[in-house]
Amino acid sequence: MSFVTVSDIFQSYGKRPILERVNLEVAEGEFVSIVGASGCGKSTFLRLLLAQERPTRGSISIEGRPPAQEPDRDRGVVFQRYSVFPHMTVRGNLIAAEELGGERAGLLPRFFGARRREAAKRADAALERIGLAHVADQYPASLSGGMQQRLAIAQALAGRPRVLLLDEPFGALDPGTRLAMHAFLQDLRAETNMTVFMVSHDLEEAFKLGDRVLVFDKPRWDPIEPEAWGATITYDFDARDGGIPFQNRPFAETPTSQAQEDDHVPQV
Numbered sequence: 001m002s003f004v005t006v007s008d009i010f011q012s013y014g015k016r017p018i019l020e021r022v023n024l025e026v027a028e029g030e031f032v033s034i035v036g037a038s039g040c041g042k043s044t045f046l047r048l049l050l051a052q053e054r055p056t057r058g059s060i061s062i063e064g065r066p067p068a069q070e071p072d073r074d075r076g077v078v079f080q081r082y083s084v085f086p087h088m089t090v091r092g093n094l095i096a097a098e099e100l101g102g103e104r105a106g107l108l109p110r111f112f113g114a115r116r117r118e119a120a121k122r123a124d125a126a127l128e129r130i131g132l133a134h135v136a137d138q139y140p141a142s143l144s145g146g147m148q149q150r151l152a153i154a155q156a157l158a159g160r161p162r163v164l165l166l167d168e169p170f171g172a173l174d175p176g177t178r179l180a181m182h183a184f185l186q187d188l189r190a191e192t193n194m195t196v197f198m199v200s201h202d203l204e205e206a207f208k209l210g211d212r213v214l215v216f217d218k219p220r221w222d223p224i225e226p227e228a229w230g231a232t233i234t235y236d237f238d239a240r241d242g243g244i245p246f247q248n249r250p251f252a253e254t255p256t257s258q259a260q261e262d263d264h265v266p267q268v
Ligand SMILES: Nc1ncnc2c1ncn2[C@@H]1O[C@H](COP(=O)(O)OP(=O)(O)OP(=O)(O)O)[C@@H](O)[C@H]1O
Pocket: 013, 018, 036, 037, 038, 039, 040, 041, 042, 043, 044, 045
């Protein structure tokens, strides 16, 4: 059954179409990677899922309802730039995220006593896993960019959101840290059955983490007026069990269609 349903979305800024005819059904717990050329509207699509913007046409529903416009703990988000609370320590950031997640479940918004100690223990375990245990009592400003981004990812995950939106979350991390964060995300996902949408410029990462890989691209292209048309989902790859290798994609069966494909390979 579809958990997130996107029906015939069009999004324009002024007269300029960015997205057109986007249709998608995602089951609860699926991990959807999104790739596509720079500027084709991937972040715009995430903002629509977050209800930060309303589509020009079409509708989105999450569990049968439009996504709430107010910030909503059902949807966690990590953008390219880190977004942690600067006035809280590293550990405090993770506890606060859990508190906000608890609020969603109808618990008291602040943790005290045993509940706070438990949350602190979980925060310390998470910090250990992402290599930030030694800076637990420091403030984010004293961390490097990559460390802040790790904290932002751990913070989004600590809230145990039902839908997690990730916009190139690992872009700023070095290769080793990136692998550690992949493992952390995969473990938590297995524990929580989160539904994840992740924009990435790294195809290997998209196929490794995703159950599906969506390619956003412009199906219609006017060389004289390149901005005349919007992008849509041109491929929806099944990426389970390592995914389908590109050379086996169903649209590339005949030499003619292969040649056409080669003319218009999405730039990721
Ligand atoms: N609020 C806005 N008003 C006008 N134009 C916008 C607005 N937000 C985005 N755009 C334009 O819409 C296009 C799509 O932007 P978007 O950030 O969604 O692309 P993207 O695929 O995520 O790009 P990238 O991979 O480079 O991050 C861009 O050309 C951008 O300049």
